[in-house]
Amino acid sequence: MEYVIGIDLGTSSVKALLVNREGKVCGEASESYPLITPKSGYSEQEPEQWVEKSLSALRKLVTDSGIEAGAVKGISFSGQMHGLVLLDEQHKVLRNAILWNDTRTTKQCRQIEEKLGEQLLSVTRNPALEGFTLPKILWVQQHEPELFAKASVFLLPKDYLRYRLTGELGMDYSDAAGTLLLDVAGRRWSPEVLEAFGLDESFCPKLVASTECVGTLLPEMAEQSGLTTDVKVFGGGADNACGATGAGILGPGETLCSIGTSGVILSYEENASADYAGKVHFFNHAEPDAFYAMGVTLAAGSSLSWFRDTFASGISFDELLAGAATVPAGADGLLFTPYLSGERTPHADSAIRGSFIGMDLRHKKEHFTRAVIEGITFSLRESIEILRSAGKQIDTIVSIGGGARSELWLQMQADIFNAEVVRLESEQGPAMGAAMLAAAGLNWFSSLKECAGQFIGKAASYQPSGEQVKLYNDLYPLYKDVYTSTQSLNRKLGPFRS
Template identity: 40%
Template sequence: MSYLGIDLGTSEVKLVLTDDDSRVIATSSARLRVDNPHPLWSEQAPQAWWNATLDAIAALRAEAPQAFQALRGIGISGQMHGATLLDRNRNVLRPAILWNDMRAHAECVELEALVPDAPAITGNRAMPGFTAPKLLWLSKYEPAVYRAIDKVLLPKDYLGWKLTGEFVSEMSDAAGTLWLDVARRDWSDRMLAATGLDRSHMPSLVEGSDVAGQLREELRREWGINGPVVVAGGAGDNAASAVGIGVIQAGDAFLSLGSSGVLFAATARHAPNPQQGVHAFCHCLPGQWHQMSVILSAAASLHWLSGVTARPVAELVAGAERLTATQQAQAPLFLPYLNGERTPHNDATAKGVLFGMTPAHETAHLAYAVMEGVAFAMADGYAALQAAGTTLESAAFVGGGSRSAFWGELCATALGMPLRRHAGAEVGAALGAARLGRLARTGEDVASVCVPPEVLEWYRPDAARQAQLQRRLAQYRRLYRSLADEFIAFSQS
């Protein structure tokens, strides 16, 4: 038997086909485009997700036809928070509004005014990237679309519907909508009513390792699969990465540098800290929760610099690595708030800043500043988790940024915590999704399936650089506080 993991990211769809022991047989991917029709807007066409998934499946079938024929379980992970809207005829009403879309910042204030104890229900402050504020925005500015809404789906659940014909979500992704009572693991009627919705607009809920449906018969025949295939509830991208890397019990953690940056800590109970922008969500596994600190522009900040300097990312990283400690201390400071910020500031108006530029600065200094600024933002996130009572001994290092040992050592030093890189870290979410598909099919014990992959390398705090980084981190924090009011004024100008 084989199992398929589908990871619907922001920039691409990644697929992993695994065997009975979760060993990777084959992988494929297909690129996606993000549209930004207005400042602060970020959208994608749901049909593009499905087309990319079909393309990636075709490539996977060509690479491993016999293994694909033996497919028995599918799990889906995906970018969280996206508002995907269908009418009664199952037509998509408009492009999906994505997780990094900041247009609904005023509606966050309105939502918390409508339900003053919303953070106690959802475990989280209202943030414009979450799903519920997007619906309040639509009710004001696209009322015809809003009135036509019959179903609201998250991105991965749209793919699940295309695969099974069923409207189903699961706890980890649903927790990021602000419609879930996170402690009770059920939709909140009060939060739904605040946005003019009720349970009929929502998919049903299962645990991520449970069966959400069966692969549609016409797809099974078209793809040449020789038996029935279950589709699991799946997971939000970070919860799926946790399953793929073995972060399944309280005290386990990972730090991810993808487009966004995440510090994810598994917890045995619901442990919110909404005042500092900590996300307290359900895990995708029964009876488990997790905390996350989130920054919106991690590796995306380095890709931004690559675009404006016309230098490849690898060249930028190599240049930063060559700087001496003295040169690093003289580099500008970078606030990586290109898309606003979540943890700990919850500030949609925050902007990216390069501070302290002189004629002596070269591209390598800018590259170092960006990588350091992202590490500092992750250190701010860890401080917020610590304020919520979470102290970590170490964390796995995953995401595209985990390809850089230099960045790993920089983050470890800034956070004061060892990081470890595992085999297959770059496909963690897709691997986790495949494991969820396997659990849904076999009913095996979670701990026996969700084992950590082999540790390839450790990155430990560099005592020689820690004092310098702490001084610069203090400057970094003062810089945000000095500019916070200016960010608001700039956004209103």
């Protein structure tokens, strides 16, 4: 039997997934690493930790599965997006990586908007947000000029890991699209953006396709991982592109709802002609010559985790959701907005904060739980509405993550989204997408679509209920009003937050 390995380099841990030619998961291993937060709003990691922990996960995977090392034919990657890794001329790391959830770059975002104007959206297809890579580059350039003068090239997290494993520099299109330096439609580094900020194209790594073979394991990396130097290594993709691939979002009309710490609505786009005016992200897909539009709720699953940890400590999520199922839709007039970390789509507002609206003496813990999951789902609907208002038809949505582990929540998604919601047989997320990129790169399949037919199965579907759809349609405008009504109040409360 032959195998591929998908490596998902996340924010808190790395996961390695072993998959055979039939798409069966034959093993998995993970290792965690710390977050470095030297100041409020700062979020960094030591890149060498990614390498050390990935090698450890690979060794564990090979040992625990009991396979022959030579049976692994390919490796590919999924990675946390946007994180800045700076290398000097000897390709040594110059500083800790600045991660996607670092918020120190608001000033640099405004500078980018001022300098590029309308060109920013027309070329990069995305607004300037603190999470993206270019603002981080400008921050280092302005605050650490002596260090920046030594920088010869930048990489994103999974690209640094791939470089250390193979000795080859490169970045795939789906991850490059999140840098604000890529001409997304033209699939090239933008000369206009580079020139505007005095950056040479040599500062950017070579662009590669997600299924492109970029090399093989270096001898020392093969030895440390328990694999062989014959293993082919492929470009890989951004975590959301790989998550979409691993869920089979590989054709027109296919849409994904992913509820993890954050929440994502992601829809496949055939070409770059779709224009959402920057209201949602627009990135290159891991699927060749394809794209995806994506809206983000910053505190999706984390809103439910916060509620449980704060008000229902010691109660499992299953118990919490079972209680919510006893409460009618609409939580007896209680609304929640999940703005605990600010919001991304559709507001891009770092100052807004969450609210419970409509509390009265009848409301119990079960009502609050239901209101929280309804509020998270209403927030995700806002991204769906942006896509629909641009003429996109969304009738079926594949649901993954924590929101797909509850029958109550799956039916709620169907009713609030007014669409069929599908649950997968075996959900492995971005790691499975990375494994599929390796399988397609090895030509086990003629396309990622064919690979998905073998690797991905649908377990159940949930249809919208007419009565519930009407109730949620009536509540939805009230949910949206909460943002408008509390925006000014939250800005005034800002100075009182420690």
